[in-house]
Amino acid sequence: MKSASLIICIFFITNLLSAQLTDNTKREGDKADPANSPIYAYYEWENEIPNDCPFEQSEDITKVVFTGRFANYTAADTWYLQSANDGNLYSPWTDGEMDGFSTNSNIRSNAVGQAKVIGSDPLNLKFENLGRMWAGGTNYYPCVSIIVDETFYIGTYNAFNDEGYFNGFRYSKNWNHFTSNTEPDWKNQYWTNAIDLDGNFFNEKGKAKFRTPHAVNFAKNDKAEDGHIYLSAHGYSSGNGKNNWDKGDAIYLCRADASPESITNAESYEFFAGHTRNGKPIWEKGVENAKPILDWPNHLGSESITYFPKMDKYILMTCRLKEAEENLPYNVTIFWESDKITGPYKIVHYMRDWGAQTYFPNITSQFINNDGTSAWMTVASNYSVQNINPHQNRYAASMHELAFVLKDKPFKEVKLDLKNIAPMAKVWATSFEEDSRPEAVIDGIIDTKTGDKTKEWISHEGKGAMIKLEWDDAKTIDRIRVYDSPAADRWIKEGYFVFSDGSMEWMYAAPSNGAQTPTEIKFPPKTVKWVKFTITDGVADLSAAPLAGLRLGVSEIQVFEVD
Structure with a gap:
């Protein structure tokens, strides 16, 4: 009888893990088409603040509007991008795949991934995997991600154990290297392992307040003007309520000096403990003294705070999923604002089922736009649902x-009056397939359905194929858009532009595989007579013509003159 029970148990566990693995392979990420779009298509998600909301509504910020522009990278989640002095961004990641490399914090490797992100435009980034490292045990996921004073800190927490805690940090001053250490006793020449051996960094008792902390994003070096780094966290409310990876009924705040000795030492932290009678924040040692900056049972969850200098506002974002939820019948993403990091926070916009299943919201300071009021928010969405709405929300960065x-x-909505001067150019290519025409890239026809080869340029050179556009007179330009071949069996993934002035620009982000949307490459205005585009990466089905080479195509190239 025991033997039969054991077999049944093994069968159940095996099938459970298999189901999780199968679900991972179904997650769309950047494989869905289109994966990104530079086109403005404004929309507002209904603001449905509940009638019984106990918080004051913001008078300074009336609502949130989406521009309709989006970009999806990788097929993994848990992204918290941070800027470094080398001009790149870095982030932990987990539970998915990138560049054929997979990691997962509760099955397979029990590890946390690291990645480098190249580029400064959210619409044209390149994500590079930097490996993975043991996270402290099964179910430990990344949460804190911060680069301050040229040191990168990654913190992890126990995600699926409701009595689990934050277990501390790994940190490095020289992290831009591939490294893969998945053993509990790992040692690494680049990273220092400073996790708490007991798995309870802040020595919390019972349900945690700081189980899932995240770094507050500041404009300079990710520390505040007072020299501290700040961590927010979602946790329990008055000893009750939800307390897991995506649900916390209260939001808390702590701070420490910006040094490895302080950040990795729990005794260095001060916790927000309320306000004095005249409204000044109280900071005390000891996590047991922490009081919430926001408390709203059944509505709050995974959170992040970013300071917007031009608005002089702290923007708080919270997400809560309806999964295993007894009180909230919908997923919710909420925007809040405050003049001070400690609050009081006022509610701005309450969005039900945006995604539909969205979590881990954050805005890195580098992606606050020059106007100071718009920005790029990174989330993950739809790890277990397929009814995506809007279409651009993916299981991805x-x-x-x-x-x-x-x-x-x-x-005011941005309305671009773009002048495409590509049709004025002469076109030349290193090679082109029969019936294919290099001149088709400037004919103004973006073929998304027929697959007519006469309406696109197809080269059998694959990687290394080049096409050139040249004008009779010098032109001042500042952006280029590239539409891929409409054929599903060939897809340009990456390339670069060389200009007559000697400069170069990379196309990191792949255009839509079905030519539905382009990749846009923006750059400071430059005056040139010609531009060359070279394909450096792509995929194609070789079974149809195995001897023809790697057939890659471009439906249209648009070059825009500066107004």
Whole structure:
């Protein structure tokens, strides 16, 4: 009888893990088409603040509007991008795949991944995997991600154990290297392992307040003007309520000096403990003294705070999923604002089922736009649902441009008056397939359905194929858009542009595989007579013509003159 029970148990566990693995392979990520779009297509998600909301509604920020521009990278989640002095961004990641490399914090490797992100435009980034490292045990996921004073810190927490805690940090001053250490006793020449051996960094008792902390994003070096780094966290409320990876009924705040000795030492932290009678924040040692900056049972969850200097506002984002939820019958993403990091926070926009299943919201300071009121938010969405709405929300580093509408500043949609000068150019290519025409890239026809080879340039060279556009007179340009072949069996993934002035620009982000949307490459204005585009990466089905080489195509190239 015991033997039969054991077999049944093994069968159940095996099938459970298999189901999780199968679900991972179904997650769309950047494989869905289109994966990104530079086209403005404004929309507002209904603001459904509940009638019984106990918080004051913001008067300074009236609502949130999405520009409709988006970009999705990888097929993994848990992205918290941070800027480094080398001009790149870095982030942990987990539970998915990138560049054929997979990691997962509760099955397979029990590890946390690291990645480098190249580029400064959210619409044109390149994500490179930097390996993975043991996270402290099964179910430990990344949460804190911060680069301060040229040191990168990654913190992890026990995600699926409701009595689990934050277990501390790994940190490095020289992290831009591939490394893979998945053993509990790992040692690494680049990273210092400073996790708490007991798995309870803040020595919390019972349900945690700081189980899942995240770094507050500041404009300079990710520390505040007072020299501290700040961590927010979602946790329990008055000893009750939800307390897991995506649900916490209260939001808490702590701070420490910005040094490895302080950040990795729990005794160095001060916790927000309320306000004095005249409204000044109280900071005390000891996590048991922490009081919430926001408390709203059944509505709060995974959170992040970013400071917007031009608005002089702290923007708080919270997400809560309805999975295993007894009180909230929908997923919810909420935007909040405050003049001070400790609050009081006022509610701005309450979105039900945006995604539909969205979590881990954050805005890195580098992706606050020059106007100071719009920015790119990174989330992950739909790890277990397929009814995606809107279409751009993916299980990925899913990036969405949004604008905060101010009461005293009329909101205007961006309306681009772009002048495409590509049709004025002469076109030359290193090679082209029969019936294919290099001139088709400037004919103004973006073929998304027929697959007519006469309406696109197809080269059998594959990687290394080059096409050139040249004008009779010098032109001043500042952006280029590339539409891929409409054929599903060939897809350009990456390339670069060389200009007559000697400069170069990379196309990191792949255009839509079905030519539905382009990749846009923006750059400071440059005056040139010609531009060459070279394909450096792509995929194609070789079974149809195995001897023809790697057939890759471009439906259209648009070059825009500066107005």
